[in-house]
Every structure is written in C-alpha cells, then in structure tokens.
Amino acid sequence: MRWLKKRLNLKRISLLVMVLGGVLGYALYFANSPMPLLQTPLQFSLKPGSSLKSAALQMRQAGAIADEASFVRLGRLLGKTRQIKFGNYQLDKPVSRLELLDMISSGKSSQSQITFVEGLTFREMRAVMDAHPDLKHDSSSLTEQALLQRIGATEAAAEGLFFPDTYNFSGGSSDLRVLQRAYQLMQQNLAQAWAQRDSDLPLASPYEALILASIVEKETGREADRTLIAAVFINRLRLGMRLQTDPTVIYGLGARFDGNLRKRDLIADTPYNTYARSGLPPTPIAQPGLKSLWAVTHPAKSRALYFVARGDGSSEFSDSLTAHNKAVRKYQLKQ
Numbered sequence: 001m002r003w004l005k006k007r008l009n010l011k012r013i014s015l016l017v018m019v020l021g022g023v024l025g026y027a028l029y030f031a032n033s034p035m036p037l038l039q040t041p042l043q044f045s046l047k048p049g050s051s052l053k054s055a056a057l058q059m060r061q062a063g064a065i066a067d068e069a070s071f072v073r074l075g076r077l078l079g080k081t082r083q084i085k086f087g088n089y090q091l092d093k094p095v096s097r098l099e100l101l102d103m104i105s106s107g108k109s110s111q112s113q114i115t116f117v118e119g120l121t122f123r124e125m126r127a128v129m130d131a132h133p134d135l136k137h138d139s140s141s142l143t144e145q146a147l148l149q150r151i152g153a154t155e156a157a158a159e160g161l162f163f164p165d166t167y168n169f170s171g172g173s174s175d176l177r178v179l180q181r182a183y184q185l186m187q188q189n190l191a192q193a194w195a196q197r198d199s200d201l202p203l204a205s206p207y208e209a210l211i212l213a214s215i216v217e218k219e220t221g222r223e224a225d226r227t228l229i230a231a232v233f234i235n236r237l238r239l240g241m242r243l244q245t246d247p248t249v250i251y252g253l254g255a256r257f258d259g260n261l262r263k264r265d266l267i268a269d270t271p272y273n274t275y276a277r278s279g280l281p282p283t284p285i286a287q288p289g290l291k292s293l294w295a296v297t298h299p300a301k302s303r304a305l306y307f308v309a310r311g312d313g314s315s316e317f318s319d320s321l322t323a324h325n326k327a328v329r330k331y332q333l334k335q
Contacts, residue, residue, distance in 0.1 A: 160284025
C-alpha cells in the first residue's frame with residue numbers, strides 16, 4: 001500500500017507542476033502579447049504624481065489598454081508601483097503589457113523626451129525643438145503658416161496653440177509630429193476648460209480664453225495669485241477698462257525689447273499695447289498651461305481691478321485706484 005500511496009503523491013505533484021507550468025506559460029504569453037490599438041499612432045498622457053492604478057485608468061480611457069486591473073496586477077508583481085513617469089506618450093505600433101509597463105516606469109532607451117514649459121513663446125518652442133538631437137527637424141525650414149497647415153491647425157497664428165508638457169517620442173521622429181500632439185492636447189484641454197467655464201465671463205470664444213490665459217501665465221509669479229490675477233483682467237473686461245499689462249507690450253516689441261520697458265513703449269499704439277488699446281490683443285502672447293486655462297474660465301470671486309508686484313513673487317490686489325497707488329508707493333517706490 002505504501003508504494004501505491006507514493007505513486008499517487010507523485011502523480012499529484014506531476015499534475016500540480018503541469019498546472020503551474022500552464023498558468024506560468026499563459027501568464028508569460030499574456031504579458032508579452034501585443035495589445036491591439038484603437039488607432040496608430042495612439043497618444044496618451046500621464047499626469048504628474050500618477051500612481052500605477054491611476055496611470056492604468058488614464059491609459060484605459062485613452063484606449064492604450066482594455067483591462068486596467070490585469071495591468072495593475074502585473075505592475076505590482078514586478079515592483080513597478082512607485083516608478084511611474086508622467087508625460088505625454090505615443091504608441092506607433094501595438095506593444096505588450098510588459099513593454100508598456102517598461103515604457104511608463106523606467107523610460108525606454110528607445111524613447112526620447114522633450115519638455116515645453118509654461119510661458120514659452122512659439123519662437124522659444126521652435127528653438128527648443130531645433131536644439132533637440134533626437135528629433136528630425138522637418139519644421140525648421142517651414143514658415144509659420146506652412147507649419148500650421150502641415151499639422152492640421154486652422155488658426156492664422158501659431159502663438160499659444162501648443163500645450164506645455166513633456167512629450168515622449170521614438171528617436172528620429174519628426175518634430176511636426178510632436179507639434180501636432182502638442183496642438184491636439186491644447187485643443188482638448190482648452191475645449192474642456194471652456195465647456196466647464198463660469199457662465200458670466202466676458203469672453204466670446206475659446207480662443208479669447210486662450211489669449212487671456214497666456215497673459216495670466218506671464219503675469220503670475222505665485223501660484224496662489226493665479227485666479228486673482230485672472231479675476232482682475234476679467235473685471236476690467238467687464239467694465240471696458242484697458243488691461244494695461246506689460247507682457248503684451250513686451251511681446252509686441254519682439255526682438256526690439258532689451259529688458260527695459262520705457263515710457264515710449266507704453267504709449268506707442270501697436271496691436272499688442274494694452275495700455276493704448278482696449279480689449280484683448282489679437283493673439284496669445286505665450287503658451288499657457290492648464291492652470292492658467294482654468295484660472296480664466298474659473299476666476300476668483302473678487303472685485304479687484306489692480307495688482308502690483310510686492311517683490312517676493314506675490315502681488316498686492318486693490319479694488320480702487322487710490323488703494324493701488326498706495327500699494328505702488330509701498331512696494332515699487334519704497335515710500
């Protein structure tokens with residue numbers, strides 16, 4: 001009987017080994033099988049601070065994966081929980097779960113990055129692209145209008161149309177493709193902010209919101225002041241007051257600006273001189289980030305009409321000219 005018992009135990013062990021081998025084989029096949037994509041190229045963004053679980057959710061919503069639970073289990077099994085890298089990604093072909101996990105957790109060697117920070121002008125963005133060694137510089141010889149046409153943009157001017165973010169791409173990719181992704185991402189974020197905007201804004205279109213957001217981006221020195229700065233400009237537009245903001249004048253001067261804004265610059269009548277002209281300038285003056293888009297579509301509830309820099313990055317806000325002049329004497333003239 002003992003030999004029979006031993007034989008049964010061996011069969012059980014063999015069966016268990018076969019089952020475990022089958023499970024392991026299926027797991028390896030599952031992890032290494034390319035996943036179908038809704039379209040190619042497929043783009044998705046991971047927000048800063050994304051956990052493995054939230055990254056999986058963002059990728060499922062973008063169509064990069066179909067099942068976030070299995071992706072999260074694989075990531076936890078491989079110890080990738082705390083290694084997620086934020087940014088804007090692009091899949092040019094179907095990839096496996098292991099390849100995708102490697103891409104978002106460790107930065108694949110085949111992936112390069114380029115970052116456009118908030119507040120860059122389009123000219124500065126082009127300089128960043130032109131200096132990147134891993135991009136194919138197809139846009140460098142194009143005029144602004146030709147470039148816009150190549151990426152499918154319908155606007156007349158490029159300024160402000162590209163979302164500041166970190167973009168991951170395969171080495172040798174065209175800079176036009178990166179620009180197209182940045183353009184599409186700006187369109188998505190702008191449309192979302194506009195759709196959820198406050199109901200009483202003195203802005204006629206998403207493009208006007210984009211223009212104002214670019215001004216707020218350039219004027220904001222401290223994050224806590226962003227929605228208050230937006231409120232000042234919104235209040236001025238409601239009352240028909242001129243915006244009177246230096247960054248628009250500086251933008252209008254272009255290469256002539258030498259770092260010193262003079263009185264003659266403030267009184268010269270140009271399309272971007274908001275001291276000389278009422279309303280918004282004709283185009284944005286920089287690439288605004290998401291926080292500025294939301295600030296102008298959801299400004300602070302404030303009656304402030306003026307602000308002045310305190311010298312520490314923050315601003316002093318005033319409801320009246322008398323209070324503003326007092327603040328100017330205190331913080332600017334040191335009286």
